[in-house]
Amino acid sequence: MKRQIPLAFCFLFGIAMIFTQFSPHSYSQAVYKEVINWGLIISPFAMVLAVVTLIQTHVTRINLRTEHWQYSLIVFVGMIVMVLIGVPFGPQNSIVEWLYNNVQVPMDATMFSLLAFFIASAAFRAFRARSFEAFLLLATAMIVMIGNVPVGDLVWNKVMSWMPWTDGASWLRQWILDVLNNAARRGIILGVSLGVISQSIRIILGIERSYLGGGD
Amino acid sequence: MEIIGIWVAAFLTLCIYSFLYRDNPFYRFAEHLFVGISVGYIIIISIHQGVIPLAWEPLSEAISALWAEIVGTTTPETRNALWGLFRILPIAIGLLFFARLSSRHTWLIRYPIAILIGFGAGVAIPNVLQANIFAQTRGTIEPFAAMNAGTLSVLDTFNAVLIVIGVICTLTYFFFSVEHRGPINWLSKVGIAFLMIGFGAAFGNTVMGRLALLIHRVGFLLNDWMGSIF
Amino acid sequence: MLEKIMNMDRRVIFILVALVVIFPTLVPVRMPITVSEPTRNLYDFIETLPSGSTIMIAFDYGPSSLAEPEPMAKAVMQHCFSKGIKIIGMTLLPNTPTLAHKLMRKIAAENNAVYGEDYVFLGYRPGTLQVILGMGTDISSVFETDYENKTVDEIPMMENITNYDQIDLLLDLASGSTTEAWIIYANTRYGVKIAAGVTAVIIAQMYPYLQTGQLIGLMPGYLGAAEYEKLLNAPGDGTIGLNTATYAHLLIIGLVILGNIAFFIQRRREG
Missing domain, CATH: 3.40.50.620 (HUPs)
Incomplete structure (x- = not known):
């Protein structure tokens, strides 16, 4: 009951999705549509998992008075204000839009822009040609970086004007991405995809059950 | 209201940038406010763009149709809406996610998770096989048909050969079923070289991506915020 | 000198990054772009x-x-x-x-x-x-x-x-x-x-x-x-952004080269 029925559901939905994709029969297509509909209806409820986990984390921090626990209250203030206005009035409510545009968007964008500083610092401290492999990585990164910005071609066309072709920096960047990078990525895609397919078969057949979690 | 918004956004932007000096209360305040507001927004969207249109509205239409059926005011539209009653099943399964709130009944969330996982696995098998195995293999081999027909330039021929070598060597590197010795070891070393070039290209592009985010924020501070002062 | 460069406070790099983004934002330049x-x-x-x-x-x-x-x-x-x-x-x-x-x-x-x-x-x-x-x-x-x-x-x-x-x-x-x-x-x-x-x-x-x-x-x-x-x-935000990014790219390339020169000198000294 606790494990077997979910496994049976998993098998049924998996098999249904495989077979209905190969059969154009109207019954088969009706099942295909219905299974997609079920998936669509169930998905929004999954949000509960994320929200409950977040709430539990911050409630625990407040209860245990861990370091900086007071800031967890700010998490709740932000969340409650949004929910109290947004749930009854919808995401197009002017206050919700104002909070989204002037609080969430700038903070989200700024938070990730910090990485520009850290990547520069890391490039200086850790990006070393310690081995042949590291040299390849470093050299490729430099060529791609210089080819990504207009100054690359500008310098090439001035300094390498004796060469038979122009815009060499962007050409070289494009060639690396088109050929060498393409080969490596394709190898990864093929490997990962074979893994995805074998894992999917294991899931449908009930061999892989880790998604059910522990317990009986 | 717009000018207040710009000032609030600028203040919060600077709060986050203060982290570059060191961790401080302004940064922690902004960070936690961001988490709260973001989660609140996702709840709103999940309800208004998920639960209401996909579950609540069809179900309430179906219940109204059922009522019309009972009181005898049926129309072809209401009869069609009756099909919505079948949505009770997936809605009930979706609601099982709330079992996460009770430690005794947590196991019930296995039902919706199993359905979604089974669904994902089922659609993945034929489509991933087609898109990522067959199409990618074909993409690797196809240039040789053009080469055979004599329509491929010297550079394109060289590129096609390089791609084949790269793909085979990269796959060899990930092939752990045999010991990497002798020719396999050499192939795998070439595979590592291709991977390093691939990661180098990714790093070079990542620099551009991260800088773009910074340029965007600096543009906001200098043009929008400072522009509102001067 | 070498030690100083190697152990430079990361905040110095942060300031340099900020400067190479702020300067071209205030004084935009336009360079020719090659279309891929x-x-x-x-x-x-x-x-x-x-x-x-x-x-x-x-x-x-x-x-x-x-x-x-x-x-x-x-x-x-x-x-x-x-x-x-x-x-x-x-x-x-x-x-x-x-x-x-x-x-x-x-x-x-x-x-x-x-x-x-x-x-x-x-x-x-x-x-x-x-x-x-x-x-x-x-x-x-x-x-x-x-x-x-x-x-x-x-x-x-x-x-x-x-x-x-x-x-x-x-x-x-x-x-x-x-x-x-x-x-x-x-x-x-x-x-x-x-x-x-x-x-x-x-x-x-x-x-x-x-x-x-x-x-x-x-x-x-x-x-x-x-x-x-x-x-x-x-030309719009993409063109402006790309031109601005040029300076920061040059800075990062310079930092990588500097870091590697310092690394190799140090490695040679240490034998």
Whole structure:
């Protein structure tokens, strides 16, 4: 009951999705549509998992008075204000839009822009040609970086004007991405995809059950 | 209201940038406010763009149709809406996610998770096989048909050969079923070289991506915020 | 001296990074841009579409990565509106609807496009695979109403649009793995043509799909936006951003070289 029925559901939905994709029969297509509909209806409820986990984390921090626990209250203030206005009035409510545009968007964008500083610092401290492999990585990164910005071609066309072709920096960047990078990525895609397919078969057949979690 | 918004956004932007000096209360305040507001927004969207249109509205239409059926005011539209009653099943399964709130009944969330996982696995098998195995293999081999027909330039021929070598060597590197010795070891070393070039290209592009985010924020501070002062 | 350089406080680097971004933002420069083939392919494809065609734009990026896809969206939408191509907007990410809706409204207003006739924003529905597959059979089975709560079947431009068969191109503006999902489930299963405009971070992983034709075009980050703006002869945020990024790129290249020179000198000294 606790494990077997979910496994049976998993098998049924998996098999249904495989077979209905190969059969154009109207019954088969009706099942295909219905299974997609079920998936669509169930998905929004999954949000509960994320929200409950977040709430539990911050409630625990407040209860245990861990370091900086007071800031967890700010998490709740932000969340409650949004929910109290947004749930009854919808995401197009002017206050919700104002909070989204002037609080969430700038903070989200700024938070990730910090990485520009850290990547520069890391490039200086850790990006070393310690081995042949590291040299390849470093050299490729430099060529791609210089080819990504207009100054690359500008310098090439001035300094390498004796060469038979122009815009060499962007050409070289494009060639690396088109050929060498393409080969490596394709190898990864093929490997990962074979893994995805074998894992999917294991899931449908009930061999892989880790998604059910522990317990009986 | 717009000018207040710009000032609030600028203040919060600077709060986050203060982290570059060191961790401080302004940064922690902004960070936690961001988490709260973001989660609140996702709840709103999940309800208004998920639960209401996909579950609540069809179900309430179906219940109204059922009522019309009972009181005898049926129309072809209401009869069609009756099909919505079948949505009770997936809605009930979706609601099982709330079992996460009770430690005794947590196991019930296995039902919706199993359905979604089974669904994902089922659609993945034929489509991933087609898109990522067959199409990618074909993409690797196809240039040789053009080469055979004599329509491929010297550079394109060289590129096609390089791609084949790269793909085979990269796959060899990930092939752990045999010991990497002798020719396999050499192939795998070439595979590592291709991977390093691939990661180098990714790093070079990542620099551009991260800088773009910074340029965007600096543009906001200098043009929008400072522009509102001067 | 060498020790000092090697142990430089990271905040010095932070200040240098800030300066090389602030300076060109205040004093913009313009350098010539070379258009790459993947961007040109996308431009050419849209250019050959007849007036009245429909493209779908998936705004699959969040506020954390809007810097690059927004100029792309502006350029492509401007191109489409100028050619009378209709646009259906949607997103697979829950933190994007307000952002995408506002952007579409703004660009449409700048191009005198009318909501419901020239463009529509469907909004968001949870479940990436279900949404992509569901729209393949019937768009209104996933989006019965648009983001503004109008019934999709009653929106004039959606009258003759049932599923991907009536969509001439799907452009995914992405910062994550959604482009692969569109390729695997919409292109492979339903045959819809896919193009992408992606943040620079994920450019490299798009190339295998570009070579096989599973992607008909690709705008790579700021560079892609700037290239598209050049093709349109309408420089915008992409061009400004790319030129500004030049200085920071030079700084980072300089830092890598400096760090390596110091590393090799130190290694030689230590024998």
